[in-house]
Amino acid sequence: MSRLNSRPARLSRIASSLLLTLGGLLTLSACSEGSGEANDSAQQTPPTMEVVAAISQPVAAWHTYTTRLESPQRVQLRPRVSGEVEEVLFTEGSQVSAGTPLVRLDQRPFKAEVERLEADVARFKAELANARSESGRAASLVKRNLISREEADSRSTNATGLNAQLKGAIAQLERARLNLDYATIRAPIDGRLSNARITRGNTVQAGESVLTTLVETRQLDAYIDISELTWNKDFAHVTAEDHLPVELQLAGQEDFPFHGELDFIDNSVDIDTGTLRIGTTFNADDPALRPGAFARLRIASPEIRDAVLIPERAIGTDLDRQFVLVVDENDTLAYRGISTGPRFGPLRAVTDGLAAGDRVLAAGPAKAGPGMPISPKLVDIKDGGALKSLAARVSRLQGEQAARQLNQDNDQKAATLAEADRQAAGGRS
Structure with a gap:
């Protein structure tokens, strides 16, 4: 009897379990359908993306190159005479003027040579004066037949030879004085000095030893x-x-x-x-x-010339071609091939493919693609002052061109007036 009573109870529990399971499945199905509808709703909302409007700006094309600065004058300072360095007079790296003493050699040998040649010049002058006096007397005596013609000619020749020796001694003296002056090495130009290549006590050779380098700055x-x-x-x-x-x-x-x-x-x-x-x-x-x-x-x-400008970061590369993503009238991104010109800071000139006012995806194609609907947010071009700098450069160029044109016009007018005056003067004559 107890078995008969327990069977209906088990059937009742099984039925309850089946009902609970079915209810859970229905609940899960409903939740899944609700989640899908939410996702569909999210996908239908276009993402907000920043766009910029291409602008038109007067520009001048700038061509950029690399180079190194050069001094118009660069001198390797070498002595013009040989000798021992007595004193280095300059401070390394200093700015000096032409004629400033930089290095002084031992001047005693040069002074001695000057004094020796000064004595030679004085001696030759005295001898020449005496020889000319003798030649003059001989010329007077030969007229009275008191001496022979040969003697008179000999005295004249002696005076001529002494005159030549005097000139040679004077030339040697001038050279010795130059060498004495060269014993003090001076800056040949205004400029800045390098480091000293020599120190006191070293012997330097004429035209060979480099003392320092001097460049115009x-x-x-x-x-x-x-x-x-x-x-x-x-x-x-x-x-x-x-x-x-x-x-x-x-x-x-x-x-x-x-x-x-x-x-x-x-x-x-x-x-x-x-x-x-x-x-x-x-x-x-x-x-x-x-x-x-x-x-x-x-x-x-x-x-x-006028140029269309957009941010450099808005430009993408497709193999060997550049492009941008433009926003059409339906706020959908579209592929647009472009040709580019020079760069101006963070901006790039577009020579073909865009017009002023076209809306371009500011961040470029990295996170978007053609056919994608967006909610565009128009922002100003972030140029870091490039547009202001560009306008200033163009204004400066225009001002300089106007000034050059004015000078050319004035020169032409002056030449025309001068020619008219010349012709008028010719007509009066």
Whole structure:
């Protein structure tokens, strides 16, 4: 009887378990469907991304090259006479003026030679005076037949020989005085000295021993070799008289703080390299400018033109082509191939493929792709002052071009007036 009573109880527990399991499955299914709907909803919300509008700005193309600064004058100081160093008079690394005494040799041998030759000159002068007196008397005596013609000629020849000896002694004396002066080695130019290569007591040889090096530092030259193709494309009609602006940057500097002008264009193209050497001179007022310093030099193209600018980081590379992701009217990213020009700080000029006002993905294609819908957030171009600097450079270029044009116009007017005056003067005559 107990078995019959327990069977319905077990069936009841099994049924309850089945109902609980079925309910759990239904609950899980409902949760899964709810989660999928939430994910679908999230995927349908476009991500917010920063975009920038391409801008148009007047620019001048700058061509950048590497170079080293050179001193226009560099002298290896060598003695012009041999002797023993008596005193080193300069401070290493100091700035000196032309004519400043730098090294003094032992002057005693040179003074002795001067004194010896001074005595020779005095002796020859006395002997010559006596010989001329004898020659004069002989000329008077020969007229009265008191001495022979041969004797008179001999006295005249003796005076002539003594005169030649006197001239030779005077020349030797001048040379000895020069050697005495050369015993004090002086700075031949204004400039800055290197370290001393000799010390007191050393013997130096004329024209051989290097005492120190002296370089001019008031001005420094910088030369670059520009390709014939680039020159013909951007500078074909430029002459040194145009004084194109040139800017210089030293190693470790971010800007180009030193300004100069193009003042040298070589007279021919190097047939081996296909390059043309050009150069500029910088005033070396800043002590950072030193001969031999590595520098980057950039020269401005004379033509100023409008350019479309975007951040460099917005540009992607697809094999051998550059592109950007533009935002279309539906706020969807689209692939756009572009051609680029020179770089201006963090900005890059786009020569083809973009127009001013086109919206471009600011961060580039690293985290997005074509066809992706976004919620665009328009931001200003983060140029780090590049646009302001660029505008200032263009303004400076325009001002310099206007000044050069004004000078040329004034010169032309002056030449025309001078020619008119000349013709008027010719007509009156």
